[in-house]
Amino acid sequence: MTSLVFSNIGELTTNDPTVGDESVMGRIKGAALVIEDGKIVWTGSSANAPAADSEIDVEGSAIIPGFVDSHTHLVFAGERSEEFAARMAGERYDGGGIATTVNATRSASATELRECTQSRLDALRAHGVTTVEMKSGYDLTLEGEVRLCEIAGDFTEETTFLGAHVVPIEFKNRRDDYVALVAGEMLDRCAPLVRWADVFCDQGAFSVDEARLILSRASERGLSLRLHGNQLGHTGGIELAVELDAASVDHCTHVSDLDVEALAGSNTVATLLPGAEFSTKSEYPSGRHLLDAGVTVALATDCNPGTSYVTNMGLIIALAVREMGLSVDEALYAATMGGAKALRRPDIGHLRLGAKADLAILSVSKAAHFAYQPGASLVRAVHIGGKTPGFWG
Numbered sequence: 001m002t003s004l005v006f007s008n009i010g011e012l013t014t015n016d017p018t019v020g021d022e023s024v025m026g027r028i029k030g031a032a033l034v035i036e037d038g039k040i041v042w043t044g045s046s047a048n049a050p051a052a053d054s055e056i057d058v059e060g061s062a063i064i065p066g067f068v069d070s071h072t073h074l075v076f077a078g079e080r081s082e083e084f085a086a087r088m089a090g091e092r093y094d095g096g097g098i099a100t101t102v103n104a105t106r107s108a109s110a111t112e113l114r115e116c117t118q119s120r121l122d123a124l125r126a127h128g129v130t131t132v133e134m135k136s137g138y139d140l141t142l143e144g145e146v147r148l149c150e151i152a153g154d155f156t157e158e159t160t161f162l163g164a165h166v167v168p169i170e171f172k173n174r175r176d177d178y179v180a181l182v183a184g185e186m187l188d189r190c191a192p193l194v195r196w197a198d199v200f201c202d203q204g205a206f207s208v209d210e211a212r213l214i215l216s217r218a219s220e221r222g223l224s225l226r227l228h229g230n231q232l233g234h235t236g237g238i239e240l241a242v243e244l245d246a247a248s249v250d251h252c253t254h255v256s257d258l259d260v261e262a263l264a265g266s267n268t269v270a271t272l273l274p275g276a277e278f279s280t281k282s283e284y285p286s287g288r289h290l291l292d293a294g295v296t297v298a299l300a301t302d303c304n305p306g307t308s309y310v311t312n313m314g315l316i317i318a319l320a321v322r323e324m325g326l327s328v329d330e331a332l333y334a335a336t337m338g339g340a341k342a343l344r345r346p347d348i349g350h351l352r353l354g355a356k357a358d359l360a361i362l363s364v365s366k367a368a369h370f371a372y373q374p375g376a377s378l379v380r381a382v383h384i385g386g387k388t389p390g391f392w393g
Ligand SMILES: [Zn+2]
Pocket: 071, 072, 073, 228, 302, 304
């Protein structure tokens, strides 16, 4: 068992309200942090830090819990910059472009897909992400979805089966057959490979009844649930997520007062994805309204080739602050603790004693710079379970 102390931390954000300034952020100035066996074992003033086997003097840098990106579609091939340009010129997003990525992904080898996924994961980590959720959903055939679930599992434990992303073109006139395939044989094959099931429940995708059927079957097979809901309209996805005790309902672009009330009384997190509103030129939802009602809010990148090709969590934080009414600290909390709650992971998203030692060392002295310097590269290194994947800029 070896221990490591990070000393001379300008500002340590722990998300532990029992330490430091005793705010929800648990801030300690002039701090040190000790990790042992991949876990946090001590936090406090740098002057009082206990001895450890080795030391990293961060020279006044800030340290935060690693970001928890609870919503990505990293496993795909191809790109859709022309579709993006057309949308910026006034075309509306209706979910139709997913077929373009499905064709590219079906044609790509497993090696190509692994390489693309690794490079996107490297980009996320370079911006401070230490836990990432990854979905299938860009093949939509039985064997293809199995392949995508397996590839995702090579990179993360937080894997999600999203066979119900859209109805593929070959099932255009027999969508019931596709729903039966997803809820039947495809789910049977993919369930042992993943932790989560998800459905894109929205206009142009799957109805509330179809989503309920697929997710109920997934739950029977031992999967935990999450849902894409209310991105394109008031489509009932939020109510369904609460009804099924899904860990998270993601997008929440169109939210009614009844939706807010349902979320506030539930264990379902509202995951906001401002990269999607940015990239589809849509109105941003009010995160302020959700927080004021007592809803737990998470922020995630939704990294995907069509509607949010974003690998920079700092930019997501800046957008949430500027466009969704979150304070800087609320946005940081939503990108760390919020994401952890959206994945029902009590061991990450904070630096309390006993937590997994997932953290980001910044090149600046305060975490607020994520919103203050939108899009800047502010992360010097990440440590995951106390180990660094290898960059120190
Ligand atoms: Zn998504």
